[in-house]
Structures are given as structure tokens and as C-alpha cells.
Amino acid sequence: MSMMIEKNDIHKGLKNIYVTESRICLIDHKKGKIYYFGYDLDVLAEKSSFEEVLYLLLYGRLPSKREFNIFIDKIKSSMRLEEELRNLIQLIPKDVELMEGVRTVISYLGNLNGNGLDMTDKAIRDRAIDLVAKMPSIIAYLYRNRVGEDFLEPREDLSLAGNLLYLLTGNEYDVRDVKGLDMSLILYAEHGMNASTFAATVVASTGSDYYSSIVAGIGALRGPLHGYANTAALEQFIEIGGPENVEKWFEENIASRKRRLMGFGHRLYRIHDPRAKHYKRWLEENMNRFDTESRRVVETAFKLYEVAMNSFLAEKNIYPNCDYWSAQMYYALKLPKEVYTPIFAMSRISGWTAHIMEYIKENVLIRPRAYYIGERDKEFIPLEERE
Amino acid sequence: MSMMIEKNDIHKGLKNIYVTESRICLIDHKKGKIYYFGYDLDVLAEKSSFEEVLYLLLYGRLPSKREFNIFIDKIKSSMRLEEELRNLIQLIPKDVELMEGVRTVISYLGNLNGNGLDMTDKAIRDRAIDLVAKMPSIIAYLYRNRVGEDFLEPREDLSLAGNLLYLLTGNEYDVRDVKGLDMSLILYAEHGMNASTFAATVVASTGSDYYSSIVAGIGALRGPLHGYANTAALEQFIEIGGPENVEKWFEENIASRKRRLMGFGHRLYRIHDPRAKHYKRWLEENMNRFDTESRRVVETAFKLYEVAMNSFLAEKNIYPNCDYWSAQMYYALKLPKEVYTPIFAMSRISGWTAHIMEYIKENVLIRPRAYYIGERDKEFIPLEERE
Numbered sequence: 001m002s003m004m005i006e007k008n009d010i011h012k013g014l015k016n017i018y019v020t021e022s023r024i025c026l027i028d029h030k031k032g033k034i035y036y037f038g039y040d041l042d043v044l045a046e047k048s049s050f051e052e053v054l055y056l057l058l059y060g061r062l063p064s065k066r067e068f069n070i071f072i073d074k075i076k077s078s079m080r081l082e083e084e085l086r087n088l089i090q091l092i093p094k095d096v097e098l099m100e101g102v103r104t105v106i107s108y109l110g111n112l113n114g115n116g117l118d119m120t121d122k123a124i125r126d127r128a129i130d131l132v133a134k135m136p137s138i139i140a141y142l143y144r145n146r147v148g149e150d151f152l153e154p155r156e157d158l159s160l161a162g163n164l165l166y167l168l169t170g171n172e173y174d175v176r177d178v179k180g181l182d183m184s185l186i187l188y189a190e191h192g193m194n195a196s197t198f199a200a201t202v203v204a205s206t207g208s209d210y211y212s213s214i215v216a217g218i219g220a221l222r223g224p225l226h227g228y229a230n231t232a233a234l235e236q237f238i239e240i241g242g243p244e245n246v247e248k249w250f251e252e253n254i255a256s257r258k259r260r261l262m263g264f265g266h267r268l269y270r271i272h273d274p275r276a277k278h279y280k281r282w283l284e285e286n287m288n289r290f291d292t293e294s295r296r297v298v299e300t301a302f303k304l305y306e307v308a309m310n311s312f313l314a315e316k317n318i319y320p321n322c323d324y325w326s327a328q329m330y331y332a333l334k335l336p337k338e339v340y341t342p343i344f345a346m347s348r349i350s351g352w353t354a355h356i357m358e359y360i361k362e363n364v365l366i367r368p369r370a371y372y373i374g375e376r377d378k379e380f381i382p383l384e385e386r387e
Numbered sequence: 388m389s390m391m392i393e394k395n396d397i398h399k400g401l402k403n404i405y406v407t408e409s410r411i412c413l414i415d416h417k418k419g420k421i422y423y424f425g426y427d428l429d430v431l432a433e434k435s436s437f438e439e440v441l442y443l444l445l446y447g448r449l450p451s452k453r454e455f456n457i458f459i460d461k462i463k464s465s466m467r468l469e470e471e472l473r474n475l476i477q478l479i480p481k482d483v484e485l486m487e488g489v490r491t492v493i494s495y496l497g498n499l500n501g502n503g504l505d506m507t508d509k510a511i512r513d514r515a516i517d518l519v520a521k522m523p524s525i526i527a528y529l530y531r532n533r534v535g536e537d538f539l540e541p542r543e544d545l546s547l548a549g550n551l552l553y554l555l556t557g558n559e560y561d562v563r564d565v566k567g568l569d570m571s572l573i574l575y576a577e578h579g580m581n582a583s584t585f586a587a588t589v590v591a592s593t594g595s596d597y598y599s600s601i602v603a604g605i606g607a608l609r610g611p612l613h614g615y616a617n618t619a620a621l622e623q624f625i626e627i628g629g630p631e632n633v634e635k636w637f638e639e640n641i642a643s644r645k646r647r648l649m650g651f652g653h654r655l656y657r658i659h660d661p662r663a664k665h666y667k668r669w670l671e672e673n674m675n676r677f678d679t680e681s682r683r684v685v686e687t688a689f690k691l692y693e694v695a696m697n698s699f700l701a702e703k704n705i706y707p708n709c710d711y712w713s714a715q716m717y718y719a720l721k722l723p724k725e726v727y728t729p730i731f732a733m734s735r736i737s738g739w740t741a742h743i744m745e746y747i748k749e750n751v752l753i754r755p756r757a758y759y760i761g762e763r764d765k766e767f768i769p770l771e772e773r774e
Contacts, residue, residue: 010405013592013751017404018397023761038762047769062767064774088478091471096498103599104494111483111491117611193757199589199603205400206582206610212490216586216603223593224504225752355757364400365612370580370742374410375425380449382434387451 010371019366020201023060024354025192032274036190037061045278050160050185050347051075054132057190057354058125071129078133079154079163081141084112086151089138094146098338099222101142102345103215106131110211117209121357127210128353135346136160139339140167146338161185164343169334174289177333180282181343184326187275188344190351196220196227200352201359205366210356217352218345227341227348229323230330233263234297234337236304237327242296243303250307261308263324270317279325283332294332301328397758406753407588410447411741412579419661423577424448432665437547437572437734438462441519444577444741445512458516465520466541466550471499472521473528473538481533485725486609488529489732490602493518497598504596508744514597515740522733523547526726527554533725548572551730556721561676564720567669568730571713574662575731577738583607583614587739588746592753597743604739605732614728616710617717620650621684621724623691624714629683630690637694648695650711657704666712670719681719688715 011017026035034041036053037060044053055063055071063071081089088108092101110116113127141151152170154163161182165173193201200217221227240249253259266273283298290298305320313319330340398404413422421428423440424447431440442450442458450458468476475495479488497503500514528538539557541550548569552560580588587604608614627636640646653660670685677685692707700706717727 010408012407012749014401014404014406014753014755015751017401017755018758019401019755020399020757021397021760022757023759024757026759026761026763035763035765038765039767040764043767047767052770062773063770065770068770084478088475091475091478092495092498093501096501097503097596100494100498100503100596100599103602104491104498107487107491107494107602108479111479111487114480114483116484116487193755195589195593195752195754198753198755199586202582202586202589203603203606203610206607206613207615208606208610208613209484209487211487212606212609215490215494216590216606219590219595219599219603220593222599223590223595226593226595228594362399363612364402365582366401366585367582368401368404368406368580368585370407370409370411371405372410372413373408374413376413376422377427378422378425380426380430380434383439383450383452383455386449 053186054350057350075133078130081137089141103218136163139342185347188347202366204356230327230340233324234327236262237297237300243299246303265318266321272319273321275322298328440573441737444737462520465517468524476528490605523550526729572734575734589753591743617714617727620711621714623649624687630686633690652705653708659706660708662709685715
């Protein structure tokens with residue numbers, strides 16, 4: 001190790017280091033556009049469905065009508081949780097952070113499904129379909145176990161977004177609400193080589209099984225610097241309490257640089273997050289249907305956005321990311337904040353799976369280096385002779 | 388994305404990319420030396436114990452006698468598995484690959500222990516001690532559940548290595564056997580920024596909880612390209628069947644380039660793996676105590692080593708790695724091959740933990756890039772209009 005390296009040869013965070021080529025997601029930071037397998041995400045968000053985007057990410061192309069019908073049948077036949085999974089969920093302590101519960105449930109689902117090292121495209125697709133189909137129940141049951149409510153059965157007449165809403169709350173939702181959550185699942189499905197996708201890819205690069213990779217993705221998304229931005233944003237709106245408090249709160253907390261504004265900024269964007277506008281439009285179009293409580297939170301967030309855009313943040317090109325907006329949608333849909341990140345995970349499993357499948361086709365074990373700066377040749381004094 | 392990058396700007400596998408500075412492990416590839424926090428691994432393997440090396444990796448220094456006694460007491464008080472963990476283990480299907488079972492058990496242990504996001508040094512150390520102390524029982528119970536044998540209780544009069552042997556087999560072992568396995572745990576404990584350590588670090592970099600990181604490490608070590616080398620090597624010795632078959636088998640399978648020789652080669656070494664000699668010496672010193680079956684396997688491996696060292700492999704500087712030798716030791720210790728990788732995991736948890744603690748102190752979210760080579764601007768035709 002006599003070779004010296006320069007400080008800037010250490011790529012902490014791997015910023016702007018390309019780890020692979022990929023055909024999955026194009027993020028055009030200058031124009032503010034995202035594409036999944038070549039399709040404009042703005043168009044997918046409006047005209048597609050989460051189920052169709054899941055197909056796109058698993059197969060690399062859109063389905064024919066016939067293929068889509070078969071795909072939907074597969075989803076519907078996988079939605080129910082077998083007895084073993086229900087039993088496991090009831091063993092998980094009620095106060096556990098939901099993402100940590102999701103991690104255990106998915107790991108155990110892998111145990112039940114067996115034959116881990118079959119990593120053919122077909123096996124991976126089958127497992128991904130089965131897993132995503134089960135996620136509404138997994139999330140809802142973990143939440144209901146926590147609050148002591150009975151599990152509901154998934155409904156074949158509802159989409160995955162519809163089942164999420166139904167299984168969590170037991171309520172019927174307006175078609176515009178289901179469409180809103182469906183759009184959110186589309187928008188969260190894929191976003192290049194982010195930290196959770198990378199964690200899943202590192203694990204897959206060892207030749208490991210599908211569930212080990214997904215569980216690594218869950219673990220990474222569970223981190224406050226990654227998948228928790230929407231929950232953190234919501235908590236800040238609640239703390240502010242109302243649009244009338246925004247200016248004072250911003251002055252005291254953000255303008256003073258005492259705290260970071262949650263839901264603002266993204267490593268990749270120095271412009272508006274291309275996904276944000278879809279949420280904003282949905283919130284504006286549906287505001288008149290929200291109850292007083294939801295409207296107050298959304299109005300607080302809109303006012304905070306306005307104040308922030310007239311502050312040093314805009315000068316520094318720090319804009320709200322999509323989590324800032326999704327938090328408002330989820331709140332307006334009466335979803336408990338505990339499920340925000342698990343819903344993100346349910347959507348992102350599709351992107352993780354696409355990257356796993358792509359990476360292992362031309363696999364190279366991911367094994368970087370750490371540059372040693374520690375002590376050398378320390379003398380070992382046996383325990384008996386040590387002070 | 389109009390910027391073009393060169394093909395060699397894509398660091399597939401992150402070969403020779405430094406992701407961080409580290410004070411934990413120096414691997415001197417030229418001299419064939421490894422150091423943990425500055426201490427020569429050759430000395431640690433001979434004069435230390437796995438428990439002491441665990442302390443070293445968690446605290447960055449060796450303990451005083453008093454500190455070590457307190458540490459050992461902590462380990463002893465954590466060894467037994469609570470009822471919930473035993474119940475969970477019995478829910479895991481018997482035919483599941485043991486590492487996938489370990490993954491679920493550790494994830495669930497995290498659920499039981501709660502308070503995930505406390506990532507202070509003290510919290511992480513306490514969890515690591517608790518987890519490593521429980522690993523002999525976790526591994527043994529998963530294995531015994533598989534083969535339908537009753538669980539045994541960990542013994543306070545035995546070290547962690549001693550408990551591993553006892554809980555798995557129920558037998559009493561010679562002190563030289565316990566010392567051999569203890570040495571193996573020391574040798575496997577840490578090895579720089581390998582794939583599983585990196586997976587754990589990527590997850591930790593999001594601010595996630597300790598168990599999410601460890602579970603990612605388990606998932607990566609489960610991969611055949613990483614932690615399975617010892618099992619694969621053993622399977623090859625068994626396949627060969629005896630030292631008298633080695634030359635013919637080598638000619639047909641390896642010299643002909645039909646197959647890869649398992650347990651040979653390492654991305655970092657073009658010399659003998661510095662850990663190998665310790666295993667080789669133990670095998671030579673204890674050979675006369677092995678039963679006929681074990682001796683045949685070890686003699687096969689020694690003959691295979693001799694043949695390989697006179698082949699194109701030596702010319703290409705491809706030497707046996709430590710897994711080639713540990714497989715023989717574990718076989719001679721009558722350990723079932725299903726537990727080889729889990730034992731590796733038990734040891735390496737100490738290294739993962741050291742890297743997690745170190746990395747998050749000056750944390751930068753690990754978020755690389757993928758270079759887009761896919762299609763652009765594809766026209767979206769709505770499903771109803773699609774063929």
C-alpha cells in the first residue's frame with residue numbers, strides 16, 4: 001500500500017461515479033424529464049396505470065391487451081396473504097417502525113417461496129409480481145396489527161392502488177382518489193441508481209437471491225436520508241399548524257438556518273423535480289373535496305412553498321422534491337403517515353427488480369476499496385500482560 | 388444528458404474505486420499481510436480469541452483485562468434465544484437455505500429489540516454484542532429445525548466457537564478443535580470493503596437502522612460469488628472422492644477449462660491468501676486426529692492443491708483462497724456444510740459493524756449513477772389502441 005492516492009480519488013458517496021450502463025431510466029436534469037424504458041414519465045403518469053408501469057419495468061416494454069389481461073390475473077391471484085404470513089405479521093411487535101416489519105415479512109415470504117437461487121428472468125418476474133401484488137396486504141396488515149384492527153381481504157374489483165386504500169382504511173374511495181394514488185405509484189416506481197436500487201444491485205451482484213436484494217432495498221429506503229422525506233415533510237406541515245403560521249415559522253426555523261426544510265432539495269436536481277407538478281395539479285384539482293383538516297395541511301404546504309420560493313432556497317436552486325407533494329396527497333387521502341414510506345417501497349420494488357434483472361445479465365461483483373489511513377504495525381500484548 | 392462519457396468512465400464492479408477512507412483494515416497485497424486496526428492478523432490468529440477480536444473491531448482498540456471480563460459477561464448474558472425467536476425459527480420452512488433463514492431471524496431480532504434509529508456507538512455496540520452472542524444459537528437452531536433435532540441450550544463455560552460446535556452437534560470437542568474454529572472466526576472477521584461490507588455500508592449511509600444494514604450484509608454474503616466459496620470448495624472435494632482421483636479429475640475438468648476450480652482466486656490477491664497458511668498449519672497439525680472420512684477429504688484437497696500449483700493456475704497467479712482451507716477444517720470438525728456460510732456471517736458481522744460505525748460518523752449518502760444507453764422518446768400508445 002505504498003502507493004499514494006489523492007484526496008479527490010476518494011469518491012465518498014460515489015457522486016457522479018457511473019457503476020453500470022442501463023436502459024431503464026433516463027433522468028434529464030437539464031430539461032426536467034424522466035423516462036422509463038424510453039417512455040416519458042409525464043405521459044405515463046397521466047395515461048398509464050401502476051400495473052402497466054410494473055409490466056413495463058419487468059419486461060422492458062409495454063404489454064399487448066392480451067398480455068396485460070394475463071398479467072392482471074396473475075396479480076389478482078397473488079394478492080391474498082397465506083396463513084403463514086398473517087401469523088408472522090402478528091408476531092411482530094406492534095410498535096415496530098413499519099418498514100422494519102416489511103423487511104421481516106419480505107424476508108420470510110422468500111423463505112416460504114423457496115428455490116432462491118433461480119435468478120432467471122421468469123423466476124424474478126414471477127416473484128416480483130407475487131410480491132408487489134401482496135404489498136397492499138402486507139402494508140395494511142402491519143398497520144392494522146399495530147393499531148389493533150382486523151385484517152380485510154383484498155378485492156379483485158380494485159386495482160393495487162384501490163386495494164391499498166381499501167385494505168388500510170376499509171373505506172370506499174372516489175375514483176379521483178384512486179387515480180391519484182395510482183399516479184403516485186407510477187411516479188415513485190423508478191429513479192435510476194438511487195441508494196436503495198444500488199443496495200439491491202450490490203447484493204444481486206454476489207449472485208444472491210431475489211429476496212435478499214429486495215430486503216437490502218427496503219433497508220436502504222428505510223433510512224431518513226432516502227425514503228423518509230415524505231413522512232418528514234408531513235410532520236413539518238403538521239408542526240406549522242396552519243397557513244397563517246408559515247411566515248413566522250419559516251423566519252424562525254429556516255431563514256435563520258436553524259433547521260433544514262424537509263422535502264426540499266435533491267442530489268440530482270437543481271430545478272423543479274419533474275414529478276412534483278403532477279402531485280401539485282392533483283392537489284389543486286381536488287382541493288375542494290378535502291375536509292377542513294386536510295385542506296389546512298395542504299394550504300400550509302402551498303404557503304410554505306410560496307414563502308420558500310421567495311427565499312434564499314430558490315436563489316440556491318433548492319426546490320421541493322416529489323416527497324414534499326406526495327406527503328400532502330397521502331394526507332388528503334387519509335393515509336396514516338406510518339405507511340408513506342412502505343407505499344414508496346411497494347412502488348419502487350418494480351424499479352429495484354428491473355435493475356437487478358439488468359445488472360446480473362452482465363454481472364460483475366461490486367467490490368470497491370477503502371483507502372487505509374489507520375495505524376500500522378501495532379504491537380500485540382497478550383491479554384494477561386495487558387493493563 | 389448530452390454529455391458523452393468514455394467507456395472506461397464506467398466503473399463496473401467498482402474495481403479499484405475508493406469509496407471512503409478507513410482505519411479498520413489494511414490489506415497489503417504485495418507482502419501478503421492483513422492488519423485489523425493496526426494489529427497483524429497473523430499474530431491475532433495465533434494469540435488472540437474471537438471475542439477479543441470482536442472487541443477490537445467494535446471499539447477500535449484491545450480491551451484491558453477488566454474491560455474484557457465485562458465484555459464476556461455481556462456476551463454470556465445474551466447467548467440464549469428468547470421464546471419469540473425460537474418460535475420464529477420453527478415457522479421457517481425446513482428446506483430453506485440457511486442463510487435465507489438467518490436473514491429473516493436477524494430482521495425479526497431487530498423488530499424485537501426496537502428503537503432502530505438509535506445509531507450511537509453505544510447502541511450499535513450493544514446490538515452487535517447481542518447479535519454475535521446469539522449467532523451460535525441462531526445457526527444451530529435453524530440447522531436443527533431443518534433436520535428435526537431438539538434445540539440445545541448455550542453453555543456459559545464455552546466460548547462462542549465452543550458454543551457453535553456444541554449447539555450444532557451436541558458433542559464435546561478437543562480444545563484444539565475449539566481453538567481451530569476460534570481462529571477461523573478471527574480470520575473471517577474483517578476484510579476491507581468487500582461486497583457484503585459495502586452492502587451494509589450503502590444501507591447505513593441512508594441513516595437506516597443497524598439491523599437493516601446487517602441484513603443487507605447477510606444477503607450479499609449469501610451470494611455464490613461471495614460467501615459460498617467454502618461450501619463450493621467442499622462440494623468439489625467430495626465430488627472428486629479421493630486423492631487418487633485428483634489428477635484425472637483435474638485434467639478433465641480444470642485443465643480442459645470446462646469448469647472453474649472452486650476456492651481458487653481472489654479479486655485482491657495475486658499471491659497466496661495471507662489467511663490460508665493458518666488453516667493449512669492447523670490441518671497438518673491435527674490430521675492424525677481426523678477420522679478416515681475427514682482424512683480422505685483433506686488429503687484430496689491437499690493433492691488438488693499440489694496439482695493446481697503445478698498447472699496453468701500457478702502461472703496465472705491464481706492461488707487457493709482462505710475458503711479452500713476453511714472448508715477442510717469445518718469438514719474435519721464434522722460441521723454440516725449448510726452452516727459454513729452462516730459461520731462466516733457470524734464472524735463477519737464484527738467487520739460489518741466496524742465499517743457501519745466508521746462510515747456514518749462522516750456520512751455521505753451513497754448514490755452513484757447509471758449511464759443511460761437505452762431508447763429515447765418512445766411514443767406511448769394507450770392500452771386500448773395497442774395491438
